[in-house]
Amino acid sequence: MTAVRALYDVRCVRCSCRAVAHMAPSGRTGTYREVLVKLGAVRISCPHCGYARDVPQREEDAYELWYATSFQGERLWATNRADLDRLIAWVAARQRPRAVFPEGVTIETLPKWLKNGKNRAAILKCLRRLRET
Ligand SMILES: [Zn+2]
Numbered sequence: 523m524t525a526v527r528a529l530y531d532v533r534c535v536r537c538s539c540r541a542v543a544h545m546a547p548s549g550r551t552g553t554y555r556e557v558l559v560k561l562g563a564v565r566i567s568c569p570h571c572g573y574a575r576d577v578p579q580r581e582e583d584a585y586e587l588w589y590a591t592s593f594q595g596e597r598l599w600a601t602n603r604a605d606l607d608r609l610i611a612w613v614a615a616r617q618r619p620r621a622v623f624p625e626g627v628t629i630e631t632l633p634k635w636l637k638n639g640k641n642r643a644a645i646l647k648c649l650r651r652l653r654e655t
Contacts, residue, residue, distance in 0.1 A: 528544075528545040528561055528601070528602075529542050529543065529544060529545065529602055530542070530543040530545055530561075530563070530585070530587065530601045530602055531543075531587065531588035531589060531601070531602045531603060532563075532566060532585040532586055532587055532588055533585075533586040533587075533588055534566075534568040534570065534571060534573055535566075535573070536568065536571050536573040537568060537570050537571040537573070539568060539570035539571065540568075540570070540588050541566055541567060541568035541569070541570070541573065541588075542566070542567055542568075542569070543563040543565070543566045543577075543585050544563070544564050544565040544566070544567075545561040545562065545563055545564065546561065546562065546564045547559045547560065547561060547562075548560055548561060548562035548579070548582055549562075562577075562579065562582025562583060563577045563581075563582050563583070563584075563585050564576065564577055564582070565577060566585060587599050587600070587601065588602075588655070589601070589602070589603075589605075589606050589652045589653075589655070590652075591648055591651070591652055593635070593641070593644070593645055593648050594635065594641075594644075596633065596635055596636075598636070598645065598648055598649070598652075600649075600652070603653075606649065606652060606653060607653075609649060610646065610649045610650065610653070613636070613642060613645050613646055613649065614642075614646055
């Protein structure tokens with residue numbers, strides 16, 4: 523099976539450091555306009571404490587993203603460092619390019635509060651703080 527594999531940065535359940543979740547497609551979600559492939563964690567491993575575990579399917583969503591915070595009560599997150607950098611670049615750009623997001627992610631799927639120019643500076647601050655972690 524040539525499944526798309528993605529790596530998410532998650533919090534290690536044992537040592538709370540940054541661990542890696544190997545993600546694999548686990549079904550489809552989205553709307554009739556746009557079908558999104560849902561990813562579930564299949565394996566989580568931590569380079570800091572050596573924790574490693576194959577994740578049973580029923581627990582595929584039981585992980586905590588490393589790059590996650592809240593902005594005015596909304597959840598602001600990125601799946602990994604590259605995703606965070608893309609989000610920062612997109613929010614920072616005045617002319618917001620579509621091209622910075624990988625295929626399958628469209629600007630329409632981003633929430634309104636994130637696209638709102640008024641929140642730009644504050645969101646950027648939040649994202650850059652996340653980047654420091
Ligand atoms: Zn660990």
